[in-house]
Amino acid sequence: MRRTLFLVGLSLLLLAGCEGSDEKGYKVAMLVMPDGHYGYGFPIGGVAAFSLEDGVISPGGIGYDINCGVRMLATNLQADEVTGKLRPLTDGLYDAVPSGLGSKSRLRYSDAELREVCVDGAKWAVEKGFGFEQDLQHMEEYGAIAGADPDKISERARKRGRPQLGTLGSGNHFLEISRVKEVYDEEVAGRFGLCEPGQVTVMVHCGSRGLGYQVADDYIKVMLDASQKYGIELPDKELACAPLASPEAEDYVAAMYCAVNYAFANRQFITHWVREVFRKHIPDAQMKLVYDAFTEPEPHYAQACPASLLKPIEVYPIAENKDPEAIFDIADAGVTRSGKTVEVKMAAVRSTLWPTSFEVNRGDTVKIHITNIEQTTDELHGLGINGYDINVVVDPGETKHVTFVADKPGVFAYYCTNFCSALHQEMQGYMLIR
Numbered sequence: 001m002r003r004t005l006f007l008v009g010l011s012l013l014l015l016a017g018c019e020g021s022d023e024k025g026y027k028v029a030m031l032v033m034p035d036g037h038y039g040y041g042f043p044i045g046g047v048a049a050f051s052l053e054d055g056v057i058s059p060g061g062i063g064y065d066i067n068c069g070v071r072m073l074a075t076n077l078q079a080d081e082v083t084g085k086l087r088p089l090t091d092g093l094y095d096a097v098p099s100g101l102g103s104k105s106r107l108r109y110s111d112a113e114l115r116e117v118c119v120d121g122a123k124w125a126v127e128k129g130f131g132f133e134q135d136l137q138h139m140e141e142y143g144a145i146a147g148a149d150p151d152k153i154s155e156r157a158r159k160r161g162r163p164q165l166g167t168l169g170s171g172n173h174f175l176e177i178s179r180v181k182e183v184y185d186e187e188v189a190g191r192f193g194l195c196e197p198g199q200v201t202v203m204v205h206c207g208s209r210g211l212g213y214q215v216a217d218d219y220i221k222v223m224l225d226a227s228q229k230y231g232i233e234l235p236d237k238e239l240a241c242a243p244l245a246s247p248e249a250e251d252y253v254a255a256m257y258c259a260v261n262y263a264f265a266n267r268q269f270i271t272h273w274v275r276e277v278f279r280k281h282i283p284d285a286q287m288k289l290v291y292d293a294f295t296e297p298e299p300h301y302a303q304a305c306p307a308s309l310l311k312p313i314e315v316y317p318i319a320e321n322k323d324p325e326a327i328f329d330i331a332d333a334g335v336t337r338s339g340k341t342v343e344v345k346m347a348a349v350r351s352t353l354w355p356t357s358f359e360v361n362r363g364d365t366v367k368i369h370i371t372n373i374e375q376t377t378d379e380l381h382g383l384g385i386n387g388y389d390i391n392v393v394v395d396p397g398e399t400k401h402v403t404f405v406a407d408k409p410g411v412f413a414y415y416c417t418n419f420c421s422a423l424h425q426e427m428q429g430y431m432l433i434r
Helices: 079-096 111-120 122-127 155-164 186-191 209-229 247-281 420-424
Strands: 003-006 029-037 044-049 069-078 174-179 199-206 287-293 299-302 334-338 341-349 352-354 357-360 365-372 381-385 390-394 399-405 410-415 428-433
Touching: 069 079, 069 247, 079 174, 079 199, 079 247, 111 122, 111 155, 111 247, 122 247, 155 209, 155 247, 199 247, 209 247, 247 287, 341 357, 341 381, 365 381, 365 390, 381 399, 390 399
Parallel strands: 341 365, 357 428
Antiparallel strands: 003 299, 029 044, 069 199, 069 287, 174 199, 334 341, 341 352, 365 399, 381 390, 381 410, 410 428
16 A cells, blocks of 8 residues: 655654554654664664654654754855865864854854744844845745744753854764765756856755754653653653654644754854855855755655565674675784785774774875674774765675775875764774875
8 A cells, every 4th residue: 555654864853644554653664764873762864754643753763953954055166266275264164163062152142032043043144144035045944944932942952052053063063165076967966056077065064053952852851751641662762752743742843943943043154154254265256055955744655564574684794795805803904005006904893993094105096995894783884085085884794995096195084984983083094195
């Protein structure tokens, strides 16, 4: 039977309109995206669907960093116009955009104005001179989702949010100067203002900061009581939930929408300061918002099937890995050279990438063979190399390969892209190109 579902991942409301749910209506379909990994109770990258009539909503499923989204700005600049000014641009961005753990806002505003931000989102920032009306046309929900009620968020949430509006934060949040590497569809890319390889873009990734975290924390406690009240058994306390039609759920949605709008405003302030920095160093710089994305309910068709039929591979047994470049002991990690070809056999295991550093010469062809020697379910690792557009995910027991030409001299960081480096400051190394 075909069923119309609303599927939502990462950071917004989990809703569904469907038939044939189980007796409590809170497990109709569950999906995990290819980049899924551990979260609190619910995996990051997880997607779930629930019945509108008798389904539930879970703050832990939606997440702590509500509306943790990414926006992209397209410039009228080419990479060669920016390369020589990267240092002053980078220094200027660090000065203009507060970042890091405990960073404080440059803004000064009242609690009453914070309540307005929670309702009006990015529109509030634009009306105060931080951006353009056109920006709102390139945001989901035009930068403010309807239904937010500041009375439903706690004083502590507002207290945490006030000093953090217009800040990037820490963890995996980033502000990145990028360039278009390749255009696959010129017509579609042109509609977004992305015209040719080498065009400079800027990406901003952040969310609702301490305000969103506190909303989630507050309502997980509310939902723990609600779960008992409505007789819902929980496999994990972080998945505390309440029926969609309950007053607890309605209050949470109104509070959660406040965090959604706060995050829209947060990214808008940062965008304004990014534009100021670029114009200071490159007066002719123009920066148009391409898109500001967050996750919201949308209809899909799905076919339900018993979970027992799904048998995903969780761990690749070492005995079955026949890759000739695979290694399963850190003692076997190392670097070999043959002419202008350098091969790196790398092992990934918490909490190190072995080898932790290596050197090559400019013009060398570098081949990295990375094996995740973990044998524990969900112990994913990855490999990213700054400056070389390399990002691979390696499942437990799996071997992956990357090849590139070391054409830029300098020191380049490589790191685990599966949060080991971002959250724990682990699994990082350095490649020196002479």
